[in-house]
Amino acid sequence: MSMALQLRDQEMSLRDIAKRLVIITGAKRGKHPSPATVMRMLREHDEQAATAASARSSG
Secondary structure, three states, rough: HHHHHHHHOOOHHHHHHHHOOOOOOOOOOOOOOOOOHHHHHHHHHHHHHHHHOOOOOOH
16 A cells, blocks of 8 residues: 555556556455556545544544
């Protein structure tokens, strides 16, 4: 995840990020995730970060 965030900060496209990432566990170990998977992963991270930030500011 941290690698995907770093690459996004460098304004790389989802396709380029997916090409650089490698799945390290599970049935698809050693393969690259799809751009859609990368997009979902980053969106979920952003949603969790926003939820955590709002919980800190309201608490």
